[in-house]
Amino acid sequence: MARIRINTLTSALAIWLLACILSVSATDKNAKDAQLESFTRDDEGKPLTTDFGVKINDTDNTLKAGIRGPSLLEDFHFREKITRFDHERIPERVVHARGHGAHGFFESYYDLSSITRAKFLSAAGKKTPVFVRFSTVLGSRGSADTVRDVRGFATKFYTEEGVFDIVGNDIPVFFVQDAIKFLDLIHAAKPEQDNEIPQAATAHDNFYDFVTLTPETLHTVLWALSPRGIVRSNREMQGFGVHTFRFVNKEGMSRFVKFHWRPVNGVTALVWDEAQKLAGKNPDWLRQDVWEAIERGDFPEYEFGIQVVEEEDEFKFDFDLLDPTKIIPESEVEVKWIGKMTLNRNPDNFFSETEQVAFCTSHIVPGIDFTNDPLLQGRTFSYFDTQLNRFQSPNWEYLPINRPINPVHNNQRDGFMQFNIFKGPAAYYPHTRYGSADPVPPSEGSFVSYHEKIDGYKIRARSPTFFDYVSQSQLFYNSLAPWERKQLIEGSVFEITKVKSKDIRQRWVDLINQVDHEFATIVAKNAAVDVPSKTYPNNGKKSKGISIDDYPLKSIRSKKVAILACKDVAADQLKSVKGFLEGQGAVVDVVSFKLGKIEGTDIEATQTFATADSVFYDATFVPGGKSADYLRQNFWDFEDTWAFVRDTYRHAKPLAALGESVSFVENAIKPAKLEGKQAAGVLTGGNDVNKDGFAHGIEQAILKKRFFERFD
Numbered sequence: 001m002a003r004i005r006i007n008t009l010t011s012a013l014a015i016w017l018l019a020c021i022l023s024v025s026a027t028d029k030n031a032k033d034a035q036l037e038s039f040t041r042d043d044e045g046k047p048l049t050t051d052f053g054v055k056i057n058d059t060d061n062t063l064k065a066g067i068r069g070p071s072l073l074e075d076f077h078f079r080e081k082i083t084r085f086d087h088e089r090i091p092e093r094v095v096h097a098r099g100h101g102a103h104g105f106f107e108s109y110y111d112l113s114s115i116t117r118a119k120f121l122s123a124a125g126k127k128t129p130v131f132v133r134f135s136t137v138l139g140s141r142g143s144a145d146t147v148r149d150v151r152g153f154a155t156k157f158y159t160e161e162g163v164f165d166i167v168g169n170d171i172p173v174f175f176v177q178d179a180i181k182f183l184d185l186i187h188a189a190k191p192e193q194d195n196e197i198p199q200a201a202t203a204h205d206n207f208y209d210f211v212t213l214t215p216e217t218l219h220t221v222l223w224a225l226s227p228r229g230i231v232r233s234n235r236e237m238q239g240f241g242v243h244t245f246r247f248v249n250k251e252g253m254s255r256f257v258k259f260h261w262r263p264v265n266g267v268t269a270l271v272w273d274e275a276q277k278l279a280g281k282n283p284d285w286l287r288q289d290v291w292e293a294i295e296r297g298d299f300p301e302y303e304f305g306i307q308v309v310e311e312e313d314e315f316k317f318d319f320d321l322l323d324p325t326k327i328i329p330e331s332e333v334e335v336k337w338i339g340k341m342t343l344n345r346n347p348d349n350f351f352s353e354t355e356q357v358a359f360c361t362s363h364i365v366p367g368i369d370f371t372n373d374p375l376l377q378g379r380t381f382s383y384f385d386t387q388l389n390r391f392q393s394p395n396w397e398y399l400p401i402n403r404p405i406n407p408v409h410n411n412q413r414d415g416f417m418q419f420n421i422f423k424g425p426a427a428y429y430p431h432t433r434y435g436s437a438d439p440v441p442p443s444e445g446s447f448v449s450y451h452e453k454i455d456g457y458k459i460r461a462r463s464p465t466f467f468d469y470v471s472q473s474q475l476f477y478n479s480l481a482p483w484e485r486k487q488l489i490e491g492s493v494f495e496i497t498k499v500k501s502k503d504i505r506q507r508w509v510d511l512i513n514q515v516d517h518e519f520a521t522i523v524a525k526n527a528a529v530d531v532p533s534k535t536y537p538n539n540g541k542k543s544k545g546i547s548i549d550d551y552p553l554k555s556i557r558s559k560k561v562a563i564l565a566c567k568d569v570a571a572d573q574l575k576s577v578k579g580f581l582e583g584q585g586a587v588v589d590v591v592s593f594k595l596g597k598i599e600g601t602d603i604e605a606t607q608t609f610a611t612a613d614s615v616f617y618d619a620t621f622v623p624g625g626k627s628a629d630y631l632r633q634n635f636w637d638f639e640d641t642w643a644f645v646r647d648t649y650r651h652a653k654p655l656a657a658l659g660e661s662v663s664f665v666e667n668a669i670k671p672a673k674l675e676g677k678q679a680a681g682v683l684t685g686g687n688d689v690n691k692d693g694f695a696h697g698i699e700q701a702i703l704k705k706r707f708f709e710r711f712d
């Protein structure tokens, strides 16, 4: 069989070399792009055919017996067309059904071969193609993007040694500790089983019933109720592998690692009122945001980080490294940033790529390994199983989006939709005949599981080292900035006041009372339940890396600004501010009553008050000029210019006005402005747009993200 082995290796080498050449030679086409391209089909302007290749002359009429007669069974074209339509859907994912994807590449900063055999981390500057799918967890495929939820952040690395998936979330901890609780968790969080209400929301009796009876969920629920649960942009969202994994080097030495993604431009979040409005006004908000950014060349970037814990330090923490409801606080173990991912290409086809991409925690490459985290162990079974349900065949691994860029050889065969044609008579091992693949030793790049010593009794139980659900809940609460804590409390009040059962509301209040008494008191008073009499000590611990304030914005690249303008607007002011902000990478819309040229100016309105809303923007600017009078009059019933300005203010975003528009803006925000409070983040000036670096001031205000001090 030596001859066959050499043949196989030679062809593998040739394909690998080809893949490398492709990934190096093209600036934006890597080995995966090239592979995918070989599967793309461009139907533009081509003769219409059946699936079996016969040209068709009429696709608008069924074949009939007589011009008004019944349709004929022999109409193969109709039958093919309608059958294909009837079978277009595959089951939506049982969780994370709503998502969107993007292609890109990962670039390693260092040679990490001293701690991992993984080749994609073995040299500085080494590039690996990736595909990422972002998702919400609970909603159906057609649900809104901006609901309160955990977000999926799943990355497929097409490495030269096979596919590696990090199937992560934007929140670093998970609700339950053991995979056997996943069904219960998801059934409790999904719509109630009798009426399928509510869609994509946890604010209902089932969820808080489960949560209060399963207190290990507390830490993650607090993350989700904080602004982390209402992501503003998937380009400005963190990602986490959640579990502790292992790195294993070529000597077989293992270390524990946690995986992190950090958006290069910083982290942002919505406020709840904004999130709810966006869900109605643009349910595609998150997917559109990433899509448009990539189309305009504003590529989302994320740094990849690891927290490394030496094997001998496994038990030095006051939590169990195997417990997925815990973080390793960054104040205890630094994150080392070891690479960067850039998303630079939108999919060609949503179904073929984003819907058919199949992530599995079992997709792992040499140098990376599992730990005994009972959630991870269960996931590694579940993802493979769920793909079988979605695709009805193990051949989903061969779909273009899923197949590795390195060659696949094994003795697995057949199944629904087998696309390979296997040579030779034999598909078994050991063998002396032609056609079968052979195992290779680790020195030739094969995966070997870490030689972990396992010794124990069979037992269906939870380790007592997993029991503490309070300490890190307090750590989280203590580490939040005041505005985040306030919104966490508001989020909790919103959710629990939707719960009809007083008993469940009381249980929630009693649970959060273990985190903070003031928190529990506010929620109790709003939820018509008793304020708990008992108080618990706070451990006083904080960590960096938890508050969104730890991730400031680096630039206003891609930030969206609305300029409100109509007839006789001060065109010089508008152009000057617009030009400056666009020069810094912001995306600016001129919003008016109608599209097209604004009367008395040469400026084009790109949005109208009917289609745009302040929730689509990061800041609003109202230039001076006579247009202030028209804006004030607010011509149409449902195009409320006042509400546009007021909501910008209520959502704590920068608001700027010049000249005649200042009084319009001040009047508009009056109902929202607290008595005696400074209108922080409201920039006003006379008609001299160049005075005091006005446009620069807007940029600085956008970089601050929000001005919650308006409401303190």
Ligand code: HDE
Pocket: 093, 094, 095, 096, 099, 133, 134, 135, 151, 152, 153, 154, 167, 168, 169, 174, 178, 179, 180, 182, 240, 241, 242, 243, 324, 357, 358, 359, 375, 376, 378, 379, 382, 383, 384, 386, 387
């Ligand atoms: Fe998942 N999860 N999960 N999950 N998960 C799925 O697999 C599951 C968990 C995550 O964009 C399913 O392909 C179990 C943690 C993401 O295609 C399913 C448990 C984390 C995605 C499944 C968990 C995740 C999924 C449904 C507890 C963050 C979307 C469709 C033991 C670390 C992937 C699918 C995509 C999807 C099972 C918990 C992240 C059913 C059993 C923890 C990002 O297999």
